[in-house]
Every structure is written in C-alpha cells, then in structure tokens.
Amino acid sequence: MSKPRLDDATGVETVGHEWDGIEELNNPLPRWWLWSFYACIVFAIGYSVVYPAIPLRNTATAGTFGWSSRGDLAKEMRAEAARTAGLMAELGNASIEQIATDPRLRRAAIDGGRAAFKVNCIQCHGNGAAGSVGYPNLNDDDWLWGGDAATIHRTVINGIRQPGNDATLMSQMPAFGRDGILTADQVQNVVSHVRVLAGEDKPNASAQQGAQLYADNCVVCHGAVGEGSRTVGAPRLNDAIWLYGGSRAALTQTITNARYGVMPSWGNRLDPVTVKMLATYVHSLGGGEEAPAPEPAPEAVAAAPADATE
C-alpha cells in the first residue's frame, strides 16, 4: 500500500492501492447514487418486515401486513362477488321461467352459465356442448328428458341415475341379450326393426320379425313408432340422432347389454343461482324448447325437489 498521491494526468487523488503499477483513482460514487443506494437499503429492511421475505424451512416469514398472493386473489374474488351480488340476488329470486322472459336477467344468466359450464360440464359434454358417444349433444333439438328451461333445470339439479339421490331421473333399460330375455338372433331382428324405424334401412324380413319382438318388449318405453318417452328418458329412435351410435354393431351392443348413462346431480354440488344459470345457458344453445302445456303427475313430482332447493 503506497501513500495516496495526486495523479498527474487527471489531477485526481489515488486511493493508495497499487497492483503491478496499476493504481486506482479516488473517484467516489456520485452522492445521488449513494443516497439512492442507502434509501434502497432502508426500504429493503422495511419491506422484509412488513411483507413475506425470509425463507424458513417449510414456509417464510409472513410479514406484519399479512399479505399473500392467495389473499390478493381472495380479495379480488370478494370484490367481484360484491360487484355482482345484486344481479345474483335477482337471479336467485327469479324463477327459471322469469329469467327466460327478462332479457337482462337472461343475458346475465347465459354469461354466468357459460362460465360455469366451462368448469363443470365440458368434461363430458365437450367445450362446445356438442357431447360425444354416450354424452348428449346439448346444441341439438333432441332431448331425452325434456328441453324446456324448467325441465333442463330439474335435470341439472337432480342428475340422471345419480346413486343416493331419490329425486334423480331414474330409468333402466333391461339387458335383453345378456339376461336371456331375447336370443342373439332375436336381438339382430330387433336391431333391424329399429334401423327401419330410424329410416336407416329399407324394410326387410329380419325387421318384420323384429317388429313383433319390438312390440312385445320395447313399445312401453320407446313407443309404437320409436317416438321415445321423456317421462323415462327413453330416446327417440325414429330420428337422425343416436346417443350411442346407430350402426348394427352399436345397436346390438345396446340391446344386448343395455345402457346406463349417469349424470351427477348438481343441486348439491353447486349453488342454486349457478344451477339456474347453467340451465338457462344450455337452453340457449339453439335447441331449447318452449315450456310445454301443464303436464300430468309424473313431471310435477319430479319437479318438486327443484323448487325445494331454491
């Protein structure tokens, strides 16, 4: 360490360090820079006290403000809930029919329903509600259990064949082949007849034999000409839409082993307003039907729990 001296070339004092003849000039940091640096240190100390800062083994210091990103999110969600609270209350008080007739409520319900659909329903019914084999397309005009807003609402609340829910929509097709009600040949004849009903095939000998079997075994639920029954969720057979496929193989499988599609009951999973919005959204997808004229007993019984949840 040599003594500090004035550097000839610059007129600046050296700091006194010397390495192989290289010396360092004493040009201190600008004062504004230094003070900013000190201010940053002070700020950092304060920051680590009031905000989460020091990592511990499983967590970190919480900070006196108690801030957390999760808390931030919760705050935003609360603010959003508060913002829409009035609308939600209106939707809660309105019946599904009233929502359908009030353009403002209907718009809000459709938007809310779309969001809830994306979270809860697309796993089976698809992002565009187009369904897939075994999961109904909700855009079309073919409804197993009914397509008016109130019925859709009831379906969403109680689900279909949901175990443990007494109010769920329940029906069961016999496994005609597996349980020995029909022989394999008879099943094939019924398949032929169903394909004729649907207009997929021309009438033939097999279908004629199948017609009698159909009349004996299937008419009760699926109707004389395959028009189906919404009371028991028996699909229409004389239309262009197949839930499980209309090929011979698929129909053989259906009649032999039967089908047992299940939808959860959402009435005890989601809040009543969300369920109502979901029903309104599904009804708006293009195939929604007008409310039917007052129906006899079975509909009313099934609808009762829906009112109870509101």
Next chain:
Amino acid sequence: MTAHDPKLSADHSNDISLYAKRKGVFPKAIDGAFRRFKWLVMAVCLLIYWGTPWIRWDRGAYASDQAVLIDLGNRRFFMFDIEIWPHEFYFVAGLLIMAGIGLFLVTSAVGRAWCGYACPQTVWTDLFQHVDRLVDGDRNAQLRLQKAPWGPQKIGKRALKWGLYLTISFLTGGAWIFYFADAPTLQREFWTGTAAPVAYATTFVLTMTTLIFGGFMREQVCIYMCPWPRIQTAMLDEKSLVVTYKDWRGEPRGSVKSALKAATPLGDCIDCLQCVAVCPTGIDIREGPQIGCITCALCIDACDKAMADVGRPRGLIDYCTLDDAEREKRGEEPKPLLKTIFRPRTLVYLGAWSAIGLALLFMLGQRTRLDLSVAKDRNPEYVMLSGGQIRNAYTLKLRNMETRPRTFTVALDGLEGGAMFTDEMDAAAAQRKLSVEVPSDTTKPLRVYTVLPRGAQPAEFAFVLTATDKEGGTDRSETTFTTAQGNGR
C-alpha cells in the same frame, strides 16, 4: 452549423467537465414587429388550449355535446362533426404523420419557427418571463433582486412570483383533463372532490411539469432535453431562414464614440449588447448560428431599435439564409423571399403533406357508418338436428357508428333453402331476413343460427347488413355453412 454554446464553453481552460451550472437568464422587455407577432401567437395558442374543451357541439341526444373530446373510457374521439372509432385510428396516425412532415416543411422553409413561436415550452417560458417582469421589474431590477440578500421584500416578491407560477401551472395542468371528459361536469366534480383519481393525478403531474419546465428550467429544456434542436441541424440547409448577425456589416464592432476615435472605420454594430439582453435563452447571436438559438427574433427587434436610435439602417441582425449571407458578403442582392421559401425541397414536403391531407379527407368522406363482422362457431362446427337438418351457429357483430339508434336488416345472400333465427327467437320462426335495432354508437353482438334441410351440402354464402333509414348504407360478410362433408371451401 456549429454547436457553439456559451454554457458549455465557459472559461475553464483545462476543465473537461460536461456539466455547466445554469447562469440565470433575465431577458429585457422589448417591443417590435416580431415581439408583437409573438404576442399574437401566444394569445392564439393559449386561447386554443384553454378554450377548446369548452366549445359545445350539438350531436343530438345520444352523444356528448363537447366539440373536441377524447373519450378514452368509451374509446371514441370526437372532433366537431367527426367521430373516430378505435378501428379508424389511422386518421390519427395520418394526422401525426402530417404533423411530422409539417415540421420538416416549416423547418426547411423558415428554420426553427416552431421553436421560436409555437412550441409550448416557448409559449409558457415566455408567459413566465412576463410574470417575472410584472413582479420583479425588468432585467436590471431582476438582476438586482437576484443578488440582493434574503429580506422581507425579496421573500415577499419571490412568494408572489412563485405563487403566480403555481397558479398558471395549475391552470395549465388542470385544463388538460377537460379534453378527456365533459368539461363542465368534470369541473364540478373536480372541485367537489368526486372526480376520478386519475384526473387529480394528471393535474398534479402536469402542474408540476409546467412549474418546473416553464418556471425554473426554461431554456435548459431546449438546450439539454429536447431532441428537436439536434434533429433540426440535419434538416436545415443553406437555403433555410435563420436568425443571422451580419458580421460583414457589423464588424469590427465599437460604440459610436470609439468609432469617432478609431483609425479605420468601424462596422455598424455599436456593441450595445441589447441583442444579448433580450435573448430568452441567454445567448449572443453575434457568435453565429448555435443550438441555443430558438429563432424567436427578439434580438432582431432589439437591434432594429438600436440601429434606429443611432440612425443606421435596420437589419444588422435579421432572418437570412446562409446562401444569402454569402451573397451579401460579396455585395450581391439577396434572393427574393418567396423564391427562398418556395424551392424544390419545400415544395416536395408541401406536396407530401397535402397529399396525405387530401387522402385523409377523401377517406373521411368515403367511410361507412355501419359495419358487419361474422365469426362462425368452430366448436361444434355444425349440429345435426332430429329431422336430419343441419344447423350452423354464428356470432354477428353489428356496428352502428351513428350517434342515434338505427334499424338494420340482416339477410342471407345465398344458402338456398336455408333460414336463420337468433337465440332470442323460436327456431320455428326462422326467416331469411331479420330486423334488428342497434343502439346509438354501439357494436351489438347477435347470435344467429342458420338451418338447412336434410341432405344439406356445404355452402358459401354471405350475411348482408342494410340500414333501413333514408341515409342507408350496406355491408356484407362472407362465410361458410359446414356439414359433415366439410365447409364448402
């Protein structure tokens, strides 16, 4: 143009410091042709700035009645009879390009006229310098007060002066916000404390920038902060008008008295330093063109006055091109002013500037006030119905840019045998033509389903939007109809 700056070349022979402490500038009051012109420009600029938001303009019941309004919340820009939507932003871009080329044009023709007369920094600095004179008196009184020790009188005067600065700054910063909301309403809200926080924040920031830039930094903004003087050195040429000290006529300088004693005749410059005293940026124009000169021409006024007093011809300092300076040095006549201003370079700028202006005006006349866009559903692309019909879904956006509600029809062009319905209609009521009311100044989304009977083939078709009122107007949007066989393309 050499950047010979007295602030940078202050006498420290071995000093390489790049920092120069500000020397106060205390410009003397002066009257003359250019000063009066500056008054006029200042009055017009301030009047436009403060007055514009208060001009009313009747647009009917559905739109603001403020003539000039930048409605950021609703993303609309109103300017008298013109309303600009966000998608028409190219009009604003065009105006900005015109402003840029306009500056090129003005600079190449008359030099830094923008800096000298119309730049807000110049206008507000000028305003604050008048406040200085009002409170402290003219140059000499200001200098005396600057040197005087702090006493009751100085404190009082400074408080008054800075108070006036702050008032002007507040009025300046406060006026800005009225361009962005209904001015009378916002003013009421502003004083009752119910205006949006951003209004107060903007007012505060602009008040402070006006106070700091206009009240205290002044010419330093032009010399150190503004990029424009640097750009202009590249744009000026030997045919641009710049404020010139005619040294061939003025030198050697000397007072009238010393001229009588001198052995050789002296020049016209009597070295009275009036040109320096009146300069708002504190330079000496006699050192030649320099970056500190904003060409405000006050030194011309000062010199003309001095020349008149000693009975010599005016124009020792004058607007003059470098070419003319060479010519006059050789004793030739300068070029006529009009020929200097209208030369090929400026005419090219003028041509480009007018072409863009005309193109904008043409587009303004051509634009339609309604618009249709169609987004086809891709998930699902099509839906098979019970009867074998195929249905496609679309989201239409109907845009009504008029400030009144309008009734439109939406019709199918093509798609033979098809019909459509909206999500607010019954499918059974499907038609080929729908009537839709769109509120004023709104884009209305419309969910539309088209249906073709069993056995439908993919097709291309168009939605056609037509206004039913007497102004009319129409727009169409091509799209496709998808079936299991594809989308027809």
